[in-house]
Structure formats: structure tokens, C-alpha cells
Amino acid sequence: xxxxxxxxxxxxxxxxxxxxxxxxxxxxxxxxxxxxxxxxxxxxxxxxxxxxxxxxxxxxxxxxxxxxxxxxxxxxxxxxxxxxxxxxxxxxxxxxxxxxxxxxxxxxxxxxxxxxxxxxxxxxxxxxxxxxxxxxxxxxxxxxxxxxxxxxxxxxxxxxxxxxxxxxxxxxxxxxxxxxxxxxxxxxxxxxxxxxxxxxxxxxxxxxxxxxxxxxxxxxxxxxxxxxxxxxxxxxxxxxxxxxxxxxxxxxxxxx
Amino acid sequence: xxxxxxxxxxxxxxxxxxxxxxxxxxxxxxxxxxxxxxxxxxxxxxxxxxxxxxxxxxxxxxxxxxxxxxxxxxxxxxxxxxxxxxxxxxxxxxxxxxxxxxxxxxxxxxxxxxxxxxxxxxxxxxxxxxxxxxxxxxxxxxxxxxxxxxxxxxxxxxxxxxxxxxxxxxxxxxxxxxxxxxxxxxxxxxxxxxxxxxxxxxxxxxxxxxxxxxxxxxxxxxxxxxxxxxxxxxxxxxxxxxxxxxxxxxxxxxxxxxxxxxxxxxxxxxxxxxxxxxxxxxxxxxxxxxxxxxxxxxxxxxxxxxxx
Numbered sequence: 001x002x003x004x005x006x007x008x009x010x011x012x013x014x015x016x017x018x019x020x021x022x023x024x025x026x027x028x029x030x031x032x033x034x035x036x037x038x039x040x041x042x043x044x045x046x047x048x049x050x051x052x053x054x055x056x057x058x059x060x061x062x063x064x065x066x067x068x069x070x071x072x073x074x075x076x077x078x079x080x081x082x083x084x085x086x087x088x089x090x091x092x093x094x095x096x097x098x099x100x101x102x103x104x105x106x107x108x109x110x111x112x113x114x115x116x117x118x119x120x121x122x123x124x125x126x127x128x129x130x131x132x133x134x135x136x137x138x139x140x141x142x143x144x145x146x147x148x149x150x151x152x153x154x155x156x157x158x159x160x161x162x163x164x165x166x167x168x169x170x171x172x173x174x175x176x177x178x179x180x181x182x183x184x185x186x187x188x189x190x191x192x193x194x195x196x197x198x199x200x201x202x203x204x205x206x207x208x209x210x211x212x213x214x215x216x217x218x219x220x221x222x223x224x225x226x227x228x229x230x231x232x233x234x235x236x237x238x239x240x241x242x243x244x245x246x247x248x249x250x251x252x253x254x255x256x
Numbered sequence: 257x258x259x260x261x262x263x264x265x266x267x268x269x270x271x272x273x274x275x276x277x278x279x280x281x282x283x284x285x286x287x288x289x290x291x292x293x294x295x296x297x298x299x300x301x302x303x304x305x306x307x308x309x310x311x312x313x314x315x316x317x318x319x320x321x322x323x324x325x326x327x328x329x330x331x332x333x334x335x336x337x338x339x340x341x342x343x344x345x346x347x348x349x350x351x352x353x354x355x356x357x358x359x360x361x362x363x364x365x366x367x368x369x370x371x372x373x374x375x376x377x378x379x380x381x382x383x384x385x386x387x388x389x390x391x392x393x394x395x396x397x398x399x400x401x402x403x404x405x406x407x408x409x410x411x412x413x414x415x416x417x418x419x420x421x422x423x424x425x426x427x428x429x430x431x432x433x434x435x436x437x438x439x440x441x442x443x444x445x446x447x448x449x450x451x452x453x454x455x456x457x458x459x460x461x462x463x464x465x466x467x468x469x470x471x472x473x474x475x476x477x478x479x480x481x482x483x484x485x486x487x488x489x490x491x492x493x494x495x496x497x498x499x500x501x502x503x504x505x506x507x508x509x510x511x512x513x514x515x516x517x518x519x520x521x522x523x524x525x526x527x528x529x530x531x532x533x534x535x536x537x538x539x540x541x542x543x544x545x546x547x548x549x550x551x552x553x554x555x556x557x558x559x560x561x562x563x564x
Binding site: 096158 | 392
């Protein structure tokens, strides 16, 4: 299972010419120049792409946490007219293939003058469009005792204060799960940036990596593998740090 | 204000009602971002249905052409090929990855030491599988001089040109898909843990062997979870895009052998600006997925067993 990833790591520190000739995983000679050369091999330094991706990821996390937790609190803890209907609608959007909405959304973003900006990638996250995260948080919040809300109301808290002071702090594990899932999926996302970003200085890491493939020369393999590894490292890091939450998160959604 | 003034008279009747209305207001307030987001979902949903019946290139206003897009689809050989690629990919890789997921989950469930470590090792690939870096990696692992062929040569087998031979290019992507069985596996593991151990003990006392226990206890009790994983994997797999795009450099080649349906949709819609045609394609896929899911739910009556 891990072999492909280890192979990638090992190839990224082998001198360019030996990647395919020298078998074993352990490099006979080390060459870290793949990293320094790869960093500057594209039109812009790789740090720019990393920074772009980071900006999008951080804002997406903030947007998802804010909007999805508000919606989840509404669904999980408040009684209001049409709640069941809206909840069913929300679950329905989880099943909807994104490509059905693609063309009109693209047209709208084009009309708004948002092509070649980060808005199409960010704004949907602030509008709770990812039902998976709402569902995850609803599941979590429903498990918290109702007495908490009652006690808060008796103490004079309105719904917002109850959410902010009581439910939100208790929901931190669900927030962590959402944040990590958002990180990984936005970091890996290829289609959205491919569609909406055209200027190479706005490119995210996946788009930058793709340029390596297009411009492949015999000697650039090592550099490409080095930058590929750089792009995977944060995901692997987040995975190791947040494994507990990830496993719990995915297990909960499967079990309902 | 007027409500407040009336309070003394109508308090007993209207107090619960008023509370309800206040809950309405705060409920809607909490859902406000989501409502706005739904506008971004529902309006495009119907707009795309409309566009499916038009000729639209983004520059001129959409022109109504009735069923022409759908007629064109029937005669479009590339579309039929892309449909075939997607269906083959799904039909082969979904059962394989679910079987691998269930098999490994059952082995891990036996109470292996260091379960979290193994679970992590199997789960990690499913988080990376759709990333550009891993698809690039796959391209080189399966290259003519790649590691896979080196390994095969060592076994005395002449490996094919995996990525450039049209009859093998899709196979490499199926292998990539199967490699990412970790996420259904985690769900299986959670489900296996919920089956009471007493059932197995009782069955063993009655003389049931491992196969019988698997067939009569594990499968029925796990069936809702198998069903969930099946539906999820089918929907996801029919929408594959990045793997085909990166593997083929955006063309779906060699000879359209990795031209996934969504990749073709992208090419038609966003490189040739046949927006109407792309919308029609999206709707066909949507209907296909909806029908498939409905069939799944109907079939589920026969094999999915709910305890309660």
C-alpha cells in the first residue's frame, strides 16, 4: 500500500538520470537538488503556488466552519416551520452530481466578472453548499444533551448565545473533522481551479504540478517527483495529526 | 409592539405560538447562509435543464433547439466511447475495491496488534488518490520503463506499455481506484464493530464454520453498510475526472481509452464552449445516476437487512 508513496519519496532524492535505472528504494547517491531546482522550474517559484493554495484552503475552512455550523445548529437544535422539508432538501443536494450545476454556475460567475479570481472557489464555502459537512455536524450536535439548551434558555440565553457559548465549544471535535476534511479536499482540488483560474500567477499547487507533466523533459522527472512530494506532504501531515477525527468522521457518515 | 399590548388578553392561547414564531425567525436566521447557497444550487439546477435544450456558446444568447442536443448525443461516437469507459471503470473497480475493503476490514477486525497503524496505512491512499501528484506518480510507476514493468520483467513477464497502449491505459486507473479502498474500509470496520460478539459465539457453539458465520451473520448485519458504500462508490466513480485528465494530459487518450464521461463533458463545454451540449450531457449523467440509485434502493429490499 505504501510502496508507491515511498517510491515517490525515494525518486525525489535520486539524481535525475538514475530514477528509472537504479532499482531499490534506498538511493545509492542522494541528490537534494531536485527540490531546489524543482522549486524554480516553473514560471513562478513553487512557494507562490503553495501560498495561493494555502490562502484558498484557509478561507475555505473558515467559510465551511461558519456557514455549516450555523446551518447544522438550526437543523439539529431549533424547531421551525419547514425544518424537515429543508433538511430533506439538504440531504438531497448531497446526492446531486456537481456537474449538473456546472454550466449555469460558470455562466453566473462569468457574468459577475469572477472568472480568474478566487471568488468562485471561495464564496460557495461561505454559503454552506457542502451538505456533507452540515450533515456531519448535525449528527454530532444531535448527540449533545437537550438539557443544555433548556438550561441556557432558563439562564436567559437566546439561540445565538446558546450556539456560541455552549454548543460550539462542545462541537469542537466535529469542527476539527470538518476542518481537516476541508483542508484535504480543497488542497487536492483540481477541477475548480482548472475551470476558473487562467493566470498562472493565481495557480494552485495541483495546477502547477500539471504544468510539469505538460512540459516534461527527460531530466525533469526528479524535480517533478520532488514537487509532487512537496504537494502531498501537508496532506500526509494533516492526516497523521487528525487521524482520529478523520476516521470518526467517515465512520459516522457511513453509519448514519 | 401590538402583540405585546395584546398579551394580557390572549396570553394563554398565543404564548406557545409566539415562541414558535420566534424560533422560526432564529431558525431561518441560522439557515440564512444555507438559503443563499441553495439559490446557487436550485437556480443553476433548473437553468441547466433549460440550457440542455439550447445551443449556447456563452457569447450569444441561448437558442432553443429542442431535442437536438440529445439527438446529437445518440450519434456521437466519442460520447458513446466515454460512456463505455466510465461504465467499464465503474463496473470493474467498484466491486473490486469494496471486496478489498471488506476483506481487509475483516482481517483487521480479528484484533490485530497495532490496528490504528494498519488502518492508517490503508486509509491514507484514499485521501491522496484523486490528487494530481498521485496520478502523475501512477503514470511513471506504470511507464514503459516503470517500476511495475521492472517487477514483471524480474518475474519473466514482458509488461505492456501500460499508459500508452489503449487496451491497458484504463487498467492502470482501475488499479489506482482499487488502491484507494481505505475509506469504505474504515466504514466497514466501524460496522463490524457493532455486530455483537455473542452472535458469533452462539453460532460457533451451534457448529457454524467461518464461512457459515460470514454468510449468516456478517453479511446480513453488515448489509446496510455494504449498501451505503456501494451507492456512494457508484456515484463517485461515475463522476471521475482528474484521473483521466492528468493521466492523458487532458485529452482522454490514448485513442480515447481514458476519456471519462465528465472529461468529455469538460472538453465539449469548456474548451469548445458547447455549453448547451455540455448541459445535456450533465443531465443524462444525472438521470443515469438517479435511476441507478433508485434501482439500487429497490434491489436493496431483497438483500439489505435492517435489524430494527
